[in-house]
Amino acid sequence: MRILAFAASLREKSLNRKLIALAAQIGGAEGAEVDLAEFREFEMPLYSGDVDERAGLPPGALKFKRCLERADAVMISAPEYNYSISGVLKNLIDWVSRARPMPWRGKSIYLMSASPSPMGGIRGLWQTRIPLEGCGALVFPDMFALPHANEAFDSNGGLRDSSLAERLRREVVGFVRLAEAIVPICGQPTSLEAQKRQKEIASALEDETELQPQTAEQG
Numbered sequence: 296m297r298i299l300a301f302a303a304s305l306r307e308k309s310l311n312r313k314l315i316a317l318a319a320q321i322g323g324a325e326g327a328e329v330d331l332a333e334f335r336e337f338e339m340p341l342y343s344g345d346v347d348e349r350a351g352l353p354p355g356a357l358k359f360k361r362c363l364e365r366a367d368a369v370m371i372s373a374p375e376y377n378y379s380i381s382g383v384l385k386n387l388i389d390w391v392s393r394a395r396p397m398p399w400r401g402k403s404i405y406l407m408s409a410s411p412s413p414m415g416g417i418r419g420l421w422q423t424r425i426p427l428e429g430c431g432a433l434v435f436p437d438m439f440a441l442p443h444a445n446e447a448f449d450s451n452g453g454l455r456d457s458s459l460a461e462r463l464r465r466e467v468v469g470f471v472r473l474a475e476a477i478v479p480i481c482g483q484p485t486s487l488e489a490q491k492r493q494k495e496i497a498s499a500l501e502d503e504t505e506l507q508p509q510t511a512e513q514g
């Protein structure tokens with residue numbers, strides 16, 4: 296199973312990048328092929344309906360869409376900004392949601408957050424679920440928020456707090472197992488039966504995305 300993993304931060308010393316690296320290690324040890332991407336690779340302008348109509352997805356969004364299409368599942372570590380979703384992540388979700396077929400649909404997603412605050416960014420993760428689920432993604436029920444993240448990592452990049460480290464391990468393992476179970480239903484269909492089931496699911500989920508009219512071919 297292929298997992299696309301990234302931290303939704305452009306910051307060089309990003310705490311979320313440290314957290315996603317840990318989750319990627321755990322996923323890899325569980326047998327997943329983890330593609331650990333840099334958010335900077337996907338830089339893109341703010342969403343504009345005019346640019347969308349004229350030219351479709353900008354190169355950064357197109358690159359992300361292709362990575363997403365290759366993946367069966369996604370792990371994201373995203374900072375909380377002002378009690379809510381990070382702006383750069385929302386912008387990415389909006390651009391990519393313009394492509395058809397909807398690239399987010401049927402993807403299993405695991406959400407994490409790291410913050411120096413005592414809350415760890417959990418409020419932002421609840422907001423992050425909304426657009427992803429609106430786009431047909433299957434967001435894992437458990438989410439991992441790392442509080443006091445500026446002091447949480449040891450010099451090897453591991454978590455100092457062993458109970459938190461164990462919780463992260465358990466959640467990532469659970470996510471990988473659930474995503475593996477979902478791939479035959481929602482992933483790249485391998486049999487005629489699986490293709491039929493996937494079409495039925497896609498048509499049911501289509502209702503959720505009908506507010507986003509399709510534009511010109513988006514690559």
Ligand SMILES: Cc1cc2nc3c(=O)[nH]c(=O)nc-3n(C[C@H](O)[C@H](O)[C@H](O)COP(=O)(O)O)c2cc1C
Nearest residue numbers: 304306309310311312374375376377378410412416
């Ligand atoms: C504009 C802005 C708003 C922020 N709002 C919050 C917030 O609401 N809750 C929180 O826990 N941290 C907040 N932070 C702190 C970020 O969580 C912190 O900067 C974090 O390290 C950013 O993630 P990164 O290290 O991966 O870049 C905010 C930071 C900025 C710059």
